[in-house]
Amino acid sequence: DSGVTQTPKHLITATGQRVTLRCSPRSGDLSVYWYQQSLDQGLQFLIQYYNGEERAKGNILERFSAQQFPDLHSELNLSSLELGDSALYFCASSADGLGDEQYFGPGTRLTVT
Amino acid sequence: GESVGLHLPTLSVQEGDNSIINCAYSNSASDYFIWYKQESGKGPQFIIDIRSNMDKRQGQRVTVLLNKTVKHLSLQIAATQPGDSAVYFCAENNNDYKLSFGAGTTVTVRA
Numbered sequence: 426d427s428g429v430t431q432t433p434k435h436l437i438t439a440t441g442q443r444v445t446l447r448c449s450p451r452s453g454d455l456s457v458y459w460y461q462q463s464l465d466q467g468l469q470f471l472i473q474y475y476n477g478e479e480r481a482k483g484n485i486l487e488r489f490s491a492q493q494f495p496d497l498h499s500e501l502n503l504s505s506l507e508l509g510d511s512a513l514y515f516c517a518s519s520a521d522g523l524g525d526e527q528y529f530g531p532g533t534r535l536t537v538t
Numbered sequence: 539g540e541s542v543g544l545h546l547p548t549l550s551v552q553e554g555d556n557s558i559i560n561c562a563y564s565n566s567a568s569d570y571f572i573w574y575k576q577e578s579g580k581g582p583q584f585i586i587d588i589r590s591n592m593d594k595r596q597g598q599r600v601t602v603l604l605n606k607t608v609k610h611l612s613l614q615i616a617a618t619q620p621g622d623s624a625v626y627f628c629a630e631n632n633n634d635y636k637l638s639f640g641a642g643t644t645v646t647v648r649a
Contacts, residue, residue: 427583468629470637481636524570524636525631
């Protein structure tokens with residue numbers, strides 16, 4: 426157990442809908458990272474927050490957004506969902522936000538039908 | 539068992555043998571590297587990391603080797619066990635606050 430928690434574990438929704446994925450980092454970690462893992466793309470970095478502020482952005486679509494709250498938990502919002510958004514979404518956390526030593530949560534499996 | 543060359547997507551190894559998983563990284567400016575193990579239905583699990591000022595680092599039954607000259611990283615698993623069956627990813631930090639992951643190698647341990 427990495428200490429990173431993610432909810433929900435599974436999510437099934439229809440195209441065009443909006444969902445919110447939630448992540449709580451390890452105790453003491455200030456930074457959260459979101460990754461998408463699909464069969465053909467591997468693990469792709471989406472976005473990083475450090476102590477409430479966005480620090481780095483990857484290949485995140487404009488339909489996706491995220492935020493980190495004062496209690497350091499983070500939410501990833503996915504809107505206007507398409508079939509191709511079906512994937513595993515992982516959250517990771519680290520202490521210093523430099524990208525090193527990230528610990529991953531169990532993931533949320535999103536299925537868009 | 540050993541995956542030779544730049545990268546092989548699968549590796550089959552006999553239980554009790556040593557495994558070597560190879561990874562070629564892309565950015566010569568990367569200064570931090572990490573290996574993850576991902577079992578089916580689970581998130582990536584931290585195995586071992588190494589900084590660019592080191593060539594070798596050892597953990598429990600695992601060793602990571604870094605060759606900066608050819609931008610090559612390897613993970614050695616001693617006395618491979620059935621529980622080692624998983625997908626193994628290498629990742630690098632390009633000093634840009636994130637990890638860039640390789641394609642992964644699926645390791646299957648034969649009894």
